[in-house]
Amino acid sequence: MRITTLALVATLSAGSAYAEMVAPADVKFTEDGAVEMSLTGVAGNAEEGKAIMVSKKLGNCVACHAASAYSEAAFPGNVGPSLDGVADRWNQAELRGILTNSKLTYEGTVMPAYYKVDGFTRPGNAYTGKAADDSFGPLLSAQQVEDVVAFLMTMKDG
Amino acid sequence: MNFKTMSLISAVALALPTLGMADADDDTLVINEEIKIVTKAPAPAHLDGALDEVISGWHFRADGTQAMEMDDFDNPGMLAVETGEELWNTVEGSEDKSCASCHGDSASMAGVKAVYPKWNDAAEEVYTIQMQVNDCRENRMGAEPWKTDKGGSIPMEALLASVSRGMPVNVAIDGPAQATWEHGKELYYTRTGQLDLSCASCHEDNYGNMIRADHLSQGQINGFPTYRLKNAKLNGAHSRFKGCIRDTRAETYSPGSPEFVALELYVASRGNGLSVEGPSVRN
Numbered sequence: 001m002r003i004t005t006l007a008l009v010a011t012l013s014a015g016s017a018y019a020e021m022v023a024p025a026d027v028k029f030t031e032d033g034a035v036e037m038s039l040t041g042v043a044g045n046a047e048e049g050k051a052i053m054v055s056k057k058l059g060n061c062v063a064c065h066a067a068s069a070y071s072e073a074a075f076p077g078n079v080g081p082s083l084d085g086v087a088d089r090w091n092q093a094e095l096r097g098i099l100t101n102s103k104l105t106y107e108g109t110v111m112p113a114y115y116k117v118d119g120f121t122r123p124g125n126a127y128t129g130k131a132a133d134d135s136f137g138p139l140l141s142a143q144q145v146e147d148v149v150a151f152l153m154t155m156k157d158g
Numbered sequence: 159m160n161f162k163t164m165s166l167i168s169a170v171a172l173a174l175p176t177l178g179m180a181d182a183d184d185d186t187l188v189i190n191e192e193i194k195i196v197t198k199a200p201a202p203a204h205l206d207g208a209l210d211e212v213i214s215g216w217h218f219r220a221d222g223t224q225a226m227e228m229d230d231f232d233n234p235g236m237l238a239v240e241t242g243e244e245l246w247n248t249v250e251g252s253e254d255k256s257c258a259s260c261h262g263d264s265a266s267m268a269g270v271k272a273v274y275p276k277w278n279d280a281a282e283e284v285y286t287i288q289m290q291v292n293d294c295r296e297n298r299m300g301a302e303p304w305k306t307d308k309g310g311s312i313p314m315e316a317l318l319a320s321v322s323r324g325m326p327v328n329v330a331i332d333g334p335a336q337a338t339w340e341h342g343k344e345l346y347y348t349r350t351g352q353l354d355l356s357c358a359s360c361h362e363d364n365y366g367n368m369i370r371a372d373h374l375s376q377g378q379i380n381g382f383p384t385y386r387l388k389n390a391k392l393n394g395a396h397s398r399f400k401g402c403i404r405d406t407r408a409e410t411y412s413p414g415s416p417e418f419v420a421l422e423l424y425v426a427s428r429g430n431g432l433s434v435e436g437p438s439v440r441n
Contacts, residue, residue: 076370132352
């Protein structure tokens with residue numbers, strides 16, 4: 001009896017976590033491009049976020065942005081602004097919106113949209129040069145976006 | 159007040175790591191102490207509002223890489239020029255002719271590379287110089303054509319570039335070539351792939367900036383074919399276009415496709431006024 005209750009509780013909470021996962025096409029943006037609601041309902045892990053930002057295979061944010069918080073990553077790019085103090089300039093919802101689809105915050109920006117799957121011209125299958133297939137997904141998962149948001153939120157000047 | 163101070167601080171912080179290397183350098187390029195290369199020139203009129211000055215990719219490379227292009231004995235691309243010279247003199251095909259049979263010395267082709275891609279009246283399309291070479295091979299020599307950027311195409315293009323070094327790029331963008339040029343321009347400004355980047359995103363809006371350790375140039379092709387240290391071979395412009403588009407996580411076009419012919423014409427026209435520089439040396 002107890003075991004059954006426990007199992008039921010576990011099933012319910014797993015179910016509710018699924019319910020809170022927002023698909024790329026269902027993300028709700030404010031007029032200014034912010035995303036108020038977490039994409040997963042699970043708090044982001046800042047340490048994971050850092051790893052994602054400096055990984056060439058994941059976010060590769062370091063390709064364009066410098067940041068003291070990952071100063072050990074050599075040769076950061078400068079196409080985008082330094083991220084130092086980025087959490088003083090933007091709140092969590094705004095940062096989530098910029099990561100999800102930066103063009104809704106900055107029209108015409110060269111920054112890629114990290115949680116978007118449609119509206120591309122000639123989308124490819126990763127870096128193969130071939131056309132996208134059924135495996136096409138966003139650049140980062142919903143939880144990876146939340147992890148990066150969590151790490152960005154630690155970047156405060158004062 | 160706070161905001162202004164912060165902006166100033168971040169501007170300074172941004173400038174510091176790349177100070178002195180953010181822009182194109184001021185070196186001058188003379189090859190073999192003899193051939194003066196124009197590596198900076200006023201932008202052609204059609205770039206009004208986009209660029210003031212056009213700059214060879216040579217300026218965006220490190221001194222050591224730059225030096226390799228200043229002496230033919232240090233330029234690995236010149237080995238392909240030698241191969242091209244052999245091909246120039248090789249009799250092939252049903253007509254028992256070589257290039258030299260009709261054209262004489264390869265040096266007589268000085269100035270030809272500077273005006274390609276170019277409209278071909280008989281074919282009623284824009285020809286790249288590789289297409290023109292193949293037209294000769296098929297219709298004058300009775301020989302098999304080479305594939306774009308493959309076989310003899312690159313050595314022959316390298317030879318034809320080398321004898322035009324120092325002469326100004328001057329491709330025609332009007333008249334019958336105009337529609338192709340417009341198509342190329344549209345492709346240049348079209349954002350592709352999951353990264354949603356156009357040629358202009360990097361090479362017009364961000365030249366001089368760094369993507370990680372890569373110094374973004376204007377993407378000029380006056381130096382093609384280009385010997386890249388990265389893959390240790392001479393590279394054709396279409397192959398380079400393909401690599402760039404692939405890196406936007408897009409489905410690419412193929413070397414030799416009408417899209418890349420149009421893009422080559424357009425990108426070449428952005429370098430009108432720079433010297434022909436191929437075979438150049440880059441990263």
